[in-house]
Amino acid sequence: MAAGKPGSLGAVARDVRLKATPQQSGVWVAAAITNHGDGPADYEVTVRVTGPGGFSAEGKFRADRLAPEAQGGGGLLFADRGGAPVPTEATATVVDITRRPTAR
Template sequence: MSAAPATATRPSVPESGVEETDVTEDASPEETPAASPTSPALPPAVATTPAASPTREGDTKAYAFGDIEIRLTPNELGVYTAVHIPNPSQKPMSFSFTVRVTGPQGYEVMMKRFFPHVLPGDTGREAGLLIDEDEAPVPADPTVEIVAFEQTGA
């Protein structure tokens, strides 16, 4: 694990999640036509619903955004952030995401990552220590939001 500082930015990226697609109600999963990996009608493999209240395990807060789990653990240097994105689909998927970790007194750090090839049933995992470039105090109670998420067929 490296403690390289993450860039503290305030991007103008709109908050977005996975684009919802319509599925015929009476079609069974076997009858639903499969989209090509580059098709914009690719059905979502990962749900990114808004987070419910986080759970706590000691100093760690765990957020669930649908299928995505984000865990935040503050320490004296920054906020250790772990992101887990499962692939529940039947084919390999690639995931790209940006999360924003914030706290009082100006703490704001972005984490942008790309999981290029997550096999069906596997989980893409990334963790790192997020340090505010502006040296804002590390929040005792940080919050997180997904500011960008994209999935494509691998």
């Protein structure tokens, strides 16, 4: 179980932590999104999960109206639409993060 963040996401990449846990029906990914900014923000995080045997799936996490230093996120079950088997080890990677100031 591994998690990663491409360096090209800049400083906002530190706002997201992932944990991938393979299960019988897919890979469960827990995301913790922390607002390290100065004001409230909305986040949309695109995550890709990959593994041996061609497993590949993508999904999005959202966290709205996070106050500074507040944490949001949740969990999603990722399944390969092409039918690749669920891997015993998977890697969850942040593909994109959109952080916007919360509209007043």
